[in-house]
Amino acid sequence: MNTWQGPIEQIDDYRFRIPTSYMDQMRVSGLIYANLEMMEYIKNDSTPIQVANVACLPGIVKYSIAMPDIHWGYGFSIGGVGATEIAKGGVISPGGVGSDINCGVRLLRTNLTLFDIKDRLPALVDGLFRNVPSGVGSCGSIKLSPKDTAGVLHTGTQWAVNHGYGIPEDILYTEEHGQLPFADPEQISQRALDRGHNQLGTLGSGNHFLEIQVVDEVFDPEIASVFGLKEQQITVMIHTGSRGLGYQVCEDYLRSMGDASRKYGIYLPDRQLACAPVDSPEGKGYLGAMACASNYAWANRQCIMHLTRGVFERILKLSDREIGMQLVYDVAHNIAKIEKHIIDGKETNLCVHRKGATRAFPAKHPDIPEKYKAVGQPVIVPGDMGRASYVLVGTQLGMNEAFGTACHGAGRIMSRTRATKEAKGRSIARELADQGIIVRSSGRETLAEEMPEAYKDVNVVVNILHQAGIAKKVAKIRPLGVVKG
């Protein structure tokens, strides 16, 4: 891994710029949200090169942006944001979305407090571990017929709710109502369908998780109350994506986008930035396939939420009304969207890539739920399993500066191999238990790979965005029980 040797200009305490002078092909400058200490780490990770590479994409506007949880990824870094102007030949790149299309998080609130579940916590974690399939290649009890599959790909959350996995209200509190409109199942390969037919309602492995949590600290009581959150309240967080179907779509299109880049004569500083104009047949093809995989992911998280509700009712022997498990919000953090933003004073249609970055729209934006219009969109930021997760809210400054985007998590700091080595001879489960956190995991190595030290401190990441004004802190949530893949 090369250390960054290029220029970095400090704009203020939390903003750094990579000037276009770094590389001839850069069309815009790079903008990294970080503090001085974080910047040192970022330079050693060579991610600024990736930020500069993205700045070369045809049609890119304003800046190639990196969030403070940035770390190295394929093509785009994780934590990378790039928006291209469609009318000016702007491109869409599978490398700007990632392998796990619409990987995302949803946060559920309950009427319960820590006091209510304290004694039942081990049983709840066991119940979730047994009832929500997790681990490598996990397959679920929901088997999709070809007709069902088409329904999932077309209508995402709507399909799930129509088939009894949830209530209509859940749809309202899901980004895009859990259904991207331009889904085109014709663009999905048989291979992707094969990989997706038995994975709905499964968590998968790696950093995906299902967590029982408690609201630890509220920073903005007014906004927290609009989101239905208060201190000591029990919440549940679900982090997963489109599983094998999404990986296959990424692979299929990385392959065909290689040809398309050659066809359109697009300069690629990195093969993994293969792309095509959004308006080309290849671009539309990927957009249609990506939308299908996104809808699959929303249906997946919706089904897992339904399974979670069932587990809570059975274990606690309480009714759904008593538990009151409701969706605060569901956000996608690996996705490309067609959105309107103001560029040079004019409303412009952009293709916004958010790879390891979360949409964070401000108050009054038409795309956020009515109930949240006065305060802004909830941004769910999962941390590692030992520290904390956050709820933020989108701001107008974030809208103007970063296409209405915030970070997506803590950001990995240690390779999986290194983490496994560092954890040798330690019991991560025991260490977490000592902090009062119960963990269950399917994979032998998962807990070591996912140990808290493998990640940046989410508190620092979130503070950078809060201080920069890109998103504001609403509440901090701490883990109580974790199911890992």
Next chain:
Amino acid sequence: MVMDNTQDITPIPKRFDFFEHTADIGIIAYGNTMEEAFANIACGMFALLTEPDNITPKKSMDIEVTGYNQDELLVNYLSELLYHCSTKEMLFNKITILELTPTLIKAKAYGEKYTSGKHQLLQEIKTVTYHQLKIEDTGCGWEIRVIFDV
């Protein structure tokens, strides 16, 4: 009594090594020929997924893949094997390369279906990447480097 047999043991040439990379993991595979390196990189990939010694090579599968160039061919070939793993639950630990050109590969992959209890799945590979991908004649054999998105 301890016997010193070291004289009689011919060292088995190393087929592959793992190396770490930020969030992910890479494999470097070796071979006297490019074919051998292509076979070994696939075996290395399955060693990431499960313990290769627990796989009995009792079933075979024909693989035929094309690519625009050698790099694409390599990625497409590994992706093909992963696809059979994720949809047909096949685990392979022996590969015979039948034909290899810069744009075409024909191979026979030997292994068996995943059996819970016999095989433990260690991790999931999301995709095979092009990052720092290398197919190289080092002068004393071939080396292939691939990084996997895990």
